[in-house]
Amino acid sequence: MKLNSDQLNAFFEVAKRGSFSKAALSLALSQPALSLRIQKLEQQLKTSLFVRDSSGISMTDAGEKLLLHCQLRENIEQDILQDLKAQGSLARDSIQGIVRIAGFSTTMRSVLIPSLHELILKHPQIQLEAFIREMHELPAVLKRSEADFAISEGPITLGNVENILIGHEENVVIESKKIISGREDIYLDNDSEDQATFNFFKAQGNGKNKKFKRNYLDEGNAILDAVELGWGRSIQPRHLIEGRNNLRIVPGFKAIKVPIYLNYFKQPFYLKIHELVRDHIKTGFRRGLG
DNA sequence: CGCCTACTGACCGAGGTGTG
DNA sequence: CACACCTCGGTCAGTAGGCG
Numbered sequence: 001m002k003l004n005s006d007q008l009n010a011f012f013e014v015a016k017r018g019s020f021s022k023a024a025l026s027l028a029l030s031q032p033a034l035s036l037r038i039q040k041l042e043q044q045l046k047t048s049l050f051v052r053d054s055s056g057i058s059m060t061d062a063g064e065k066l067l068l069h070c071q072l073r074e075n076i077e078q079d080i081l082q083d084l085k086a087q088g089s090l091a092r093d094s095i096q097g098i099v100r101i102a103g104f105s106t107t108m109r110s111v112l113i114p115s116l117h118e119l120i121l122k123h124p125q126i127q128l129e130a131f132i133r134e135m136h137e138l139p140a141v142l143k144r145s146e147a148d149f150a151i152s153e154g155p156i157t158l159g160n161v162e163n164i165l166i167g168h169e170e171n172v173v174i175e176s177k178k179i180i181s182g183r184e185d186i187y188l189d190n191d192s193e194d195q196a197t198f199n200f201f202k203a204q205g206n207g208k209n210k211k212f213k214r215n216y217l218d219e220g221n222a223i224l225d226a227v228e229l230g231w232g233r234s235i236q237p238r239h240l241i242e243g244r245n246n247l248r249i250v251p252g253f254k255a256i257k258v259p260i261y262l263n264y265f266k267q268p269f270y271l272k273i274h275e276l277v278r279d280h281i282k283t284g285f286r287r288g289l290g
Numbered sequence: 291c292g293c294c295t296a297c298t299g300a301c302c303g304a305g306g307t308g309t310g
Numbered sequence: 311c312a313c314a315c316c317t318c319g320g321t322c323a324g325t326a327g328g329c330g
Binding site (some may be wrong): 019020021031 | 294295296297
Binding site for chain 1 (some may be wrong): 319320321322
């Protein structure tokens with residue numbers, strides 16, 4: 001049985017966008033035409049690829065398997081194209097293509113950028129798309145193929161996902177060096193879903209599971225700025241306060257180690273660019289986080 | 291109630307194939 | 311080569327259901 005490439009492209013687009021309408025728009029097709037392509041693919045495979053309901057679509061197990069196939073197919077095609085282009089231009093060692101990395105806020109600026117700095121400068125043809133998501137969103141981002149790599153605080157328990165421990169962040173209590181404002185019991189977090197402060201005090205043991213008030217700023221650098229201004233304290237990775245001379249680590253608390261993982265779908269074949277980025281992240285994070 | 295989602299039916303056009 | 315027919319895949323218009 002041979003799979004039709006138009007149908008596979010239609011499936012891949014729907015899987016990536018999570019919507020028939022958006023995929024149809026992206027493929028310059030009408031929505032019914034796209035719907036028919038998917039239906040025919042499902043008939044050919046004798047299985048459903050999506051669960052449709054009025055609130056949208058979700059992928060079946062068969063759909064997730066086919067998505068992996070489509071990702072692999074895209075990787076192989078990109079690699080062949082890159083090889084052919086390189087032959088044409090005699091630039092055999094040039095690395096090009098798109099790499100998409102989803103991560104959470106604390107590692108993006110201080111660790112990811114230094115990890116990829118050398119690689120990005122050396123290969124101008126690499127198109128990097130790095131974006132920040134909340135920790136709980138990362139598995140879905142990977143599953144929908146919106147990112148090639150995710151950087152998270154734990155293993156992602158999806159089938160066929162590789163979880164590589166790339167270092168630990170050391171969470172500490174920080175406060176302003178200069179301003180003593182009587183706001184020592186106010187802790188700044190991203191939002192009400194952010195469990196960092198709760199988890200930190202829970203890990204301190206019974207005696208230090210103290211009560212505190214919370215303020216929310218939704219963005220890592222805003223939190224650091226606000227702490228510098230004396231708005232309160234915050235639980236942050238130690239590496240984030242390097243270079244911020246107005247901040248200090250509050251003594252008397254045990255630093256809590258948080259493991260950081262690099263997550264990506266296992267593939268029988270990887271693009272060269274993905275292998276390079278993966279290796280640079282692994283070594284860069286181990287160097288940056290210790 | 292309007293908007294958004296996907297599906298169905300009717301119809302149309304392009305391309306392939308058979309026939310004279 | 312020209313024509314007729316068929317198949318496939320497209321669009322348009324309309325429908326149904328859930329959600330804010």
